[in-house]
Structure formats: structure tokens, C-alpha cells
Amino acid sequence: MAKLKVGVLISGRGSNMAALIEAAKADDYPAEIALVVSNVAEAPGVAVAQGQGIATAVVSHRGQPDRETFDRAVSAELERHGVELVVLAGFMRIFSPWFPQRWTGRLINIHPSLLPAFKGLHVQQQALDAGVRVSGCTVHLVTEDLDGGPIIAQAAVPVLAGDTADSLAARILRQEHRLYPLVVRWIAEGRLAIEGGRVRVAGVPAGATLLFSPEP
Ligand code: GRF
DSSP states (O other), X not given: OOOEEEEEEESSOOHHHHHHHHHTTSTTOSEEEEEEXXXXXXXXXXXXXXXXXXXXXXXXXXTOSSHHHHHHHHHHHHHHTTOOEEEESSOOOOOOTHHHHHTTTSEEEEESSOTTSSOSSOHHHHHHHHTOSEEEEEEEEOOSSXXXXXXXXXXXXXXXXXXXXXXXXXXXXXXXXXXHHXXXXXXXXXXXXXXXXXXXETTSOTTTTEEEOOOO
């Protein structure tokens, strides 16, 4: 069967992108990384993707008259490569309303907190400041509502005494690298349905959309 063509949008180191590239190497993985787009030419993830033989494009946000013009340029690159699912992986631009509308139901993000807690930036510090005992990451559909689209799956980790934002981020990131390829697989297998604004993942064991890692 044809593999789902995925476009990954990055702005930085691209470790989630690398996890997806790695997962997609398996013959039985139902998706392929058709394109990596970065808005930053020097993003380390661009070189990582190129080193893996993945097509890359740089669309700079600088010098664009407005957000929508940038969004349309990114979208044109994705279309040119036949992308069917857009995966945000540390992409640090806020879209105009046009982009999530253009890719409705085919645009996902990973966020390093258990949404709806701790939206925006510096979320590990937000979690530490709030004194939560559990944090994690969330994969969600992207809508115009920043970090607010329907939740697909989450992974939880403990917050330990003595944690810093960096140590918590590293613990969460290890789970991001497990969760994101899993969710892309489910989407490629056609398992996602949206009912009443909530996501149902068909045919996976009950509870499988929550990973829990007690490992420090
Ligand atoms: C991750 O923590 C992700 O949750 C957030 O941005 C970071 C990207 O890291 N959206 P990387 O570029 O995938 O290593």
C-alpha cells in the first residue's frame, strides 16, 4: 500500500523529526518523510535531514509582508512534494488562520506539557513553578487556537525533586520521540476520527493513547 506522505516543519535541532525519520525506515511503517521545511536556514535539523537523504526546503519568514504570505509559501512547498500530513516538530512560527484551515485535520503538533496545562513557551518551567508531580507531552491537531486543538495522545512522566527545566525537558523529550512516530502511524493507518470536537483512535487497545514512563 502507498505510504502516507509526511511533511515535517522545524525551526531548530529537529530531534522529533529525526525520530520520525528513523521510524519511517522500517518497511512496515505506513508513512514516509517526503519533505522537511525549516524557516531557519541554519537550523541543525536541516543538515540532519539532508544527511539522511530527505528532501529539504528553507522558507524564511524574514522579508515576508505578512504571516499569510509566509504560510502560503510553506504550503506551496508541501504541495509540490505531495505532502498529505503536516507534522510540526519544534516549528517556532505562529500561523495565520489560513494555514490551519488549508490543512484542517491534516496538521499536528507535539507540545511538551500535558495540555491544556501550560501552553506557550517555557512550559517545563511553568510546570515546575506550579509544583505539578506529573508532566509530559501532548500530540494534538492544530487549529487556530494556539496549543488548543483536539488532543490525540499524551505521554506522562514524573516530575522529580531537584528537577530543573532542562532535566524535565530531557525526560519529556524521550517520550516525545516514542509518542510522535506512534501517532503518525495511527494517522497513516486511518484510525483517527473526530467526534464532537474530540479525537477517537480506532482499533488501538484501551489506554494506548496514554504512554506512561515512570523512568527518571
Ligand atoms: C520539543 O520539545 C517539542 O515538544 C516542542 O519543541 C521541541 C522541539 O524539539 N514543540 P526538537 O527540535 O524536535 O528536538
